[in-house]
Amino acid sequence: xxxxxxxxxxxxxxxxxxxxxxxxxxxxxxxxxxxxxxxxxxxxxxxxxxxxxxxxxxxxxxxxxxxxxxxxxxxxxxxxxxxxxxxxxxxxxxxxxxxxxxxxxxxxxxxxxxxxxxxxxxxxxxxxxxxxxxxxxxxxxxxxxxxxxxxxxxxxxxxxxxxxxxxxxxxxxxxxxxxxxxxxxxxxxxxxxxxxxxxxxxxxxxxxxxxxxxxxxxxxxxxxxxxxxxxxxxxxxxxxxx
Numbered sequence: 557x558x559x560x561x562x563x564x565x566x567x568x569x570x571x572x573x574x575x576x577x578x579x580x581x582x583x584x585x586x587x588x589x590x591x592x593x594x595x596x597x598x599x600x601x602x603x604x605x606x607x608x609x610x611x612x613x614x615x616x617x618x619x620x621x622x623x624x625x626x627x628x629x630x631x632x633x634x635x636x637x638x639x640x641x642x643x644x645x646x647x648x649x650x651x652x653x654x655x656x657x658x659x660x661x662x663x664x665x666x667x668x669x670x671x672x673x674x675x676x677x678x679x680x681x682x683x684x685x686x687x688x689x690x691x692x693x694x695x696x697x698x699x700x701x702x703x704x705x706x707x708x709x710x711x712x713x714x715x716x717x718x719x720x721x722x723x724x725x726x727x728x729x730x731x732x733x734x735x736x737x738x739x740x741x742x743x744x745x746x747x748x749x750x751x752x753x754x755x756x757x758x759x760x761x762x763x764x765x766x767x768x769x770x771x772x773x774x775x776x777x778x779x780x781x782x783x784x785x786x787x788x789x790x791x792x793x794x795x796x797x798x
Contacts, residue, residue, distance in 0.1 A: 561610070565589045567596050570612035570763055577613030584608070585674035587681050594683075594704045597759075597766040599711075599743065604668050614759035617745040621733035624798075625753035626726065630719075635792045639689035639696070639720060641727050641785045647679040648672070650686040650698040650714075657714035667712060675711075678702060682776050687728040689720040697721040699728055701740070703779075707769035708732055709741040710749075725752065727785060730798060735778045738769055 559568045561583035573579040579598060583589055585608065593599060593610060602609040626634070655667035678684035686700040697720020699713035710728075715721035729752070732740055742749040745756055757765070784790035 561608075565592050567593060567598055567610065570597055570759060573612045573614070573759075577611045578609060579612045580610040581607050583610070585670060587674075587677050587683070590674065590678055590702070591683060591704055594702050594707070594709055595766070595770045597741075597763045599709065600671070601666050602668075603666050612759060612763075613743070615745075615756040616759055616762040617742040617749060617754040617756050618739040618762065618765070619729065619742055619749065619752060619754040620739050621729050621737065623753040623755070624726065624729045624733075625751065630722065630726075631795065633719060634723065634726060635795055636788060637719065637723050639691055639717075639723055640693075641723065641781055642688045642690065643731070643779050643781045644679070644685055645688055646695065647684065647686045647700065648676050649695055650688060650700050651675055651712070653695065653698065653716075654700065654712040654714045657712075675700070675702075682774075685779050687724045687731070687781075689715075689717075689724050691717055691720075697724050699724045701728075703737075703775065705770035705774050706735075706737050706772035707739070707741070707766050708737050710743065727781075731779075731782075734782070735775050737775075739765060741766075 558578055559580040561580050565588055567580060570579060598610050598612050600608055601611050651672050655665050675684050684702050686698050688695055689697040696717040697715035701708055701710040713721040742754045784794045
């Protein structure tokens, strides 16, 4: 049975979700409620035609930073890519660009105006982050997600130049490894994330991993781009160890 949420912040056991992963309806997108949702391995996903829908799919794809898989061609590209890579320099522009990114077979967007405002609030509160790629000063690709404790939940990405979102994705995973995040939640097992090394785990196992990771100290200071990201010589050297 799907739970109807009221004003009290709280969620039912994710194991009570329906076969498609839908767990609850309603509530709001306040920072405390969103943080509590992510602590439980739950995320909102809906559009303007529906109330807020909360999901806990089974199974769940995760990527452990140590398992990041890069084929030889893309690894060579990463050594000499043309982008300036940054962290948290314009979160609102990133999520707004993700909202209008065309995706084949998808009508409309789940990143509504309310979602944009909510996740900008999460960013200002220190929970949502973005990794951006710029070309000649213009934002051309990025990825954003939510960090609680030492759990990271990937949300969306976009690109306007070939490979820009892939470059942002790889740099995000490297940063997560440096910050000792045990995994990144990928939410949906798309061919894209599976090629990068994501693997599906049962929801019960995922919930346990989230509980353990969100209980760790929340990282606020380390979300910045290391100097080697934008130094081609240093990047080539660093990639030998990654």
